[in-house]
Amino acid sequence: MRSGRFLLLLWLLIPGILTGCWNSPPESEQMFRTYTQRISHVFDLPEPPPPDIQPVILPERRQFLTQFPPINIGLLESYQLRDCGLFRLISERNSILGKVQDQFHRLEYELKLLHQISICLKESSLPEPLKQKLKQIRQQKQARLPYYWLSLLYTSNAMRGQLGEAGWYQPEVSVPGVKPALTVLKRVYDYISVSVSVRADNSAGPDKNEVAPQPGQMLLTRIQEPLEKQRILGRLLFTMNNVTLQLNQITTFLTQHSNRIRCGKNRDNSKARYLKNVFHKYYIGEIQPYLADTDAAYLSLQHLLVFFQPVMSEQSYIYPIQTAHKAFRDSILKHIHYWQSFSERCNMSLQ
Numbered sequence: 001m002r003s004g005r006f007l008l009l010l011w012l013l014i015p016g017i018l019t020g021c022w023n024s025p026p027e028s029e030q031m032f033r034t035y036t037q038r039i040s041h042v043f044d045l046p047e048p049p050p051p052d053i054q055p056v057i058l059p060e061r062r063q064f065l066t067q068f069p070p071i072n073i074g075l076l077e078s079y080q081l082r083d084c085g086l087f088r089l090i091s092e093r094n095s096i097l098g099k100v101q102d103q104f105h106r107l108e109y110e111l112k113l114l115h116q117i118s119i120c121l122k123e124s125s126l127p128e129p130l131k132q133k134l135k136q137i138r139q140q141k142q143a144r145l146p147y148y149w150l151s152l153l154y155t156s157n158a159m160r161g162q163l164g165e166a167g168w169y170q171p172e173v174s175v176p177g178v179k180p181a182l183t184v185l186k187r188v189y190d191y192i193s194v195s196v197s198v199r200a201d202n203s204a205g206p207d208k209n210e211v212a213p214q215p216g217q218m219l220l221t222r223i224q225e226p227l228e229k230q231r232i233l234g235r236l237l238f239t240m241n242n243v244t245l246q247l248n249q250i251t252t253f254l255t256q257h258s259n260r261i262r263c264g265k266n267r268d269n270s271k272a273r274y275l276k277n278v279f280h281k282y283y284i285g286e287i288q289p290y291l292a293d294t295d296a297a298y299l300s301l302q303h304l305l306v307f308f309q310p311v312m313s314e315q316s317y318i319y320p321i322q323t324a325h326k327a328f329r330d331s332i333l334k335h336i337h338y339w340q341s342f343s344e345r346c347n348m349s350l351q
Contacts, residue, residue, distance in 0.1 A: 028168035032246040084120035103156040146311040165234030181223035189307035240328035263346035
């Protein structure tokens with residue numbers, strides 16, 4: 001039992017004690033194959049064929065593309081808005097460059113527009129009919145925000161590259177380097193979520209919709225480059241999915257053939273000792289540090305990744321990194337539990 005508690009404690013502690021403590025990135029897939037080969041050798045059985053590598057597959061872009069009719073404001077009315085900054089913003093949007101904006105520029109424009117509308121509505125010099133029209137425009141624009149948000153997440157080149165990057169996670173990839181960009185995305189998500197909630201509140205009067213974006217939520221165009229260059233989320237998803245497949249297969253193989261290892265008092269324990277050595281050399285020595293580093297990388301970003309949660313009820317796709325992490329941890333715990341049972345059955349310490 002002491003050995004079993006030691007293994008569980010080792011898994012709980014190892015992300016903290018091993019992150020950054022090993023230098024050479026592993027040949028990730030080969031680690032699992034070598035581990036399986038050595039176990040098969042102890043069992044004197046053929047090695048099971050490896051599971052197929054599971055790529056990261058994103059939905060088609062067309063699922064998130066929505067066309068909206070234009071919201072028009074008259075020339076005289078827009079000119080009346082020049083003193084509160086809205087006229088200049090609308091003019092930039094109507095320019096040739098403004099009409100070919102990508103998803104980051106478009107959502108940033110929508111947020112800036114809502115911010116400026118909130119400023120203009122405080123202008124005492126604006127005629128009341130124009131203020132009422134601005135309130136209507138604000139409500140229409142707020143209703144469209146979730147669609148622009150999903151378009152940015154799942155159709156922009158920067159985010160599809162970030163989320164769909166296929167490859168094993170490597171520790172030298174800078175997780176802190178992408179945190180500021182993910183922080184901005186979370187701020188934008190927070191604003192849109194609040195805006196949606198306020199609109200859904202049937203008891204709210206029309207002025208209750210006055211939820212304005214803050215400056216920190218209007219920096220989307222500044223984060224495109226780091227999102228494009230420091231692709232971490234897709235690699236974490238790919239790694240956690242494929243570790244789960246590999247480790248579950250190995251655990252199943254061990255469980256199915258465990259009776260081939262005869263051990264205990266007054267028995268020949270040589271095969272059990274060989275299997276224990278395989279566990280120490282290949283799992284504890286090579287695989288476990290990699291799993292710990294992957295887990296630590298995900299946990300360092302987890303609080304920011306709430307922006308993948310739905311922003312509207314009809315949203316059908318959620319980026320599955322949270323469920324992948326749960327399955328990843330479950331596969332590790334199942335594997336550790338096998339070795340706990342092995343230790344107890346053979347009365348053999350694994351320390």
